[in-house]
Amino acid sequence: MKSIAVIGGGVAGMEAAAKLSKMGFSVTLIEKTNQLGGKLNKWHALFPSRRPADEVLNGLKTRVQLGINILLNTEVEHIENDDDGFAIALNQNRMITAHAILLATGFDIFDAGKKEEYGHGIYDNVITSVELEKAFRSGAVKTLQGKTPKKIAFIHCVGSRDEKAGNPHCSKVCCVTGVKQAIELKEMIPDSEIYMFYLDLRMFGRHFEELYKEAQVKHHIQFIRGRLSEAFENQDHTVMIKIEDTLIARPLKMNVDLLVLLVGMQPSGSINKIIHDLELEKEKDGFLKQADKHLAPHKTNIPGVFVIGAASGPKTIEETVNEAGAVTFEIADYLQNKIATKILKNENSFI
Amino acid sequence: MIEFGYSIQSNRQIDFDRNTRQVYKYIRRKEPSIDWCMSCGTCASGCTAGYASDFSLRRMILLARRGEEKEIRDGIFRCRLCGKCLNACPRGVNTRNIIYWMQQAVKNTQTL
Ligand SMILES: Cc1cc2nc3c(=O)[nH]c(=O)nc-3n(C[C@H](O)[C@H](O)[C@H](O)COP(=O)(O)OP(=O)(O)OC[C@H]3O[C@@H](n4cnc5c(N)ncnc54)[C@H](O)[C@@H]3O)c2cc1C
Ligand code: SF4
Ligand code: SF4
Ligand code: SF4
Numbered sequence: 001m002k003s004i005a006v007i008g009g010g011v012a013g014m015e016a017a018a019k020l021s022k023m024g025f026s027v028t029l030i031e032k033t034n035q036l037g038g039k040l041n042k043w044h045a046l047f048p049s050r051r052p053a054d055e056v057l058n059g060l061k062t063r064v065q066l067g068i069n070i071l072l073n074t075e076v077e078h079i080e081n082d083d084d085g086f087a088i089a090l091n092q093n094r095m096i097t098a099h100a101i102l103l104a105t106g107f108d109i110f111d112a113g114k115k116e117e118y119g120h121g122i123y124d125n126v127i128t129s130v131e132l133e134k135a136f137r138s139g140a141v142k143t144l145q146g147k148t149p150k151k152i153a154f155i156h157c158v159g160s161r162d163e164k165a166g167n168p169h170c171s172k173v174c175c176v177t178g179v180k181q182a183i184e185l186k187e188m189i190p191d192s193e194i195y196m197f198y199l200d201l202r203m204f205g206r207h208f209e210e211l212y213k214e215a216q217v218k219h220h221i222q223f224i225r226g227r228l229s230e231a232f233e234n235q236d237h238t239v240m241i242k243i244e245d246t247l248i249a250r251p252l253k254m255n256v257d258l259l260v261l262l263v264g265m266q267p268s269g270s271i272n273k274i275i276h277d278l279e280l281e282k283e284k285d286g287f288l289k290q291a292d293k294h295l296a297p298h299k300t301n302i303p304g305v306f307v308i309g310a311a312s313g314p315k316t317i318e319e320t321v322n323e324a325g326a327v328t329f330e331i332a333d334y335l336q337n338k339i340a341t342k343i344l345k346n347e348n349s350f351i
Numbered sequence: 352m353i354e355f356g357y358s359i360q361s362n363r364q365i366d367f368d369r370n371t372r373q374v375y376k377y378i379r380r381k382e383p384s385i386d387w388c389m390s391c392g393t394c395a396s397g398c399t400a401g402y403a404s405d406f407s408l409r410r411m412i413l414l415a416r417r418g419e420e421k422e423i424r425d426g427i428f429r430c431r432l433c434g435k436c437l438n439a440c441p442r443g444v445n446t447r448n449i450i451y452w453m454q455q456a457v458k459n460t461q462t463l
Contacts, residue, residue, distance in 0.1 A: 195367075213387070213442075216386055216387070216389070217383075217386045217387060220386065222416060223390075224417075225390075245365055245413075245417065247390050247409075247410075247413055248365070248410065248413050248414065248417065248419070250363050250364065250365055250419075251363060251364045251365065252364065252365040252366075252367060252417070253364050253365070253366055253367065253368075254366075254367030254368055255368050
């Protein structure tokens with residue numbers, strides 16, 4: 001039986017492992033943390049439908065139950081690539097072999113503390129979109145002083161589209177995440193005022209534009225084009241922000257009770273070893289390089305090593321699940337061809 | 352006394368903590384489609400008044416949203432009410448009604 005090692009147990013890894021196993025391959029799913037699900041464990045409700053994230057997570061969990069060798073708390077220490085396949089050394093002196101490897105290692109969340117001028121980790125009431133999801137999960141959003149925030153500003157593109165922060169790319173999902181969160185906040189605190197400070201609104205997906213209009217029309221959320229240079233904390237722990245309102249071309253100042261930073265997605269830092277051992281290529285933005293963006297998006301530069309999900313750039317869950325389906329064909333095709341060429345080789349040597 | 356030529360410049364900053372945005376809220380009650388505006392500027396690109404002056408309906412709506420009401424009073428009567436913008440707007444904002452109510456708001460509000 002052909003075996004496949006899936007590295008990373010987020011949406012990408014779970015869905016692909018389930019599909020590959022269903023096709024009859026022997027699948028090992030390697031996850032470094034103590035649970036499957038990846039970032040999905042952190043989200044409260046998904047854009048644009050606001051479906052509970054747990055619903056999707058549970059759906060994925062029921063699919064990975066059968067026949068998959070799941071290794072939690074497991075990290076790859078070393079990989080060797082030879083003619084027959086891959087030898088993968090894991091922590092606690094374990095060793096597995098695989099005929100193909102699927103990288104589903106996802107992304108890292110940008111560390112907002114790196115943009116010190118925004119005051120995350122310094123001022124009391126500056127939080128990230130990830131922390132806001134956590135607050136939604138707990139059922140209440142409060143300032144550090146325990147008050148209900150009445151004036152809230154969201155800052156787009158924090159750690160994205162920022163070459164100095166090391167991330168020139170657009171993280172793609174934060175615009176719509178911000179709009180979704182603003183609506184959720186407004187429903188939670190109806191007498192609040194909410195402001196979105198954006199550079200461009202990238203409502204690329206189906207129903208995203210409608211969500212944006214709903215935010216404007218139904219919830220009176222204000223969209224102001226401009227990028228924050230720095231934030232200041234007032235004595236009462238509110239936060240003062242100064243931004244150029246670029247569509248009016250005038251500076252703007254306001255105090256808010258809560259400042260939410262829409263943090264972006266960046267390349268996972270935990271796969272550098274794997275990249276090194278397998279001699280994989282990255283692109284300028286640091287995400288893994290796809291062999292051919294159009295014709296072989298799930299292949300890497302190394303035969304037998306595949307990549308899906310946010311490991312090859314910012315993606316939504318929908319896109320990730322689609323890729324997981326598509327890659328199973330690519331892997332099956334690769335393994336079949338490999339057997340065929342081997343037989344051919346052997347036949348030739350008999351003649 | 353020596354005249355150094357110093358003077359206090361009026362502040363160009365939009366102060367969101369001070370601005371009440373009463374004109375915007377008034378127009379919204381009369382013509383809710385003002386909320387649909389997405390600042391694309393289609394209305395202003397073919398505007399009769401904008402051809403010969405710096406008038407822009409996009410900017411007027413934004414100024415109302417920001418509560419910068421003095422600038423609205425200075426600008427809104429430049430509109431020729433030709434209605435071209437009504438055809439142009441991709442979101443179906445009732446631009447002419449907005450202009451009408453903006454003018455009414457400016458006329459009726461002494462505090463502006
Ligand atoms: C604030 C925010 C909100 C979002 N909200 C939504 C939403 O509402 N809807 C939506 O469609 N998308 C949303 N997204 C995007 C969504 O999170 C991603 O599409 C999804 O997480 C991608 O799945 P993944 O499996 O590729 O990566 P991840 O979720 O990052 O999972 C990767 C997994 O691999 C593991 N891993 C990493 N490296 C290794 C290693 N070396 N060895 C072993 N395991 C490893 C990680 O521990 C993790 O479990 C949001 C993103 C952000 C930042
Ligand atoms: S999706 Fe929006 S907030 Fe996120 S990086 Fe792109 S433009 Fe900025
Ligand atoms: S109605 Fe006024 S704003 Fe509209 S196009 Fe004519 S002059 Fe311009
Ligand atoms: S064309 Fe419509 S949406 Fe665009 S700026 Fe004018 S009023 Fe707003």
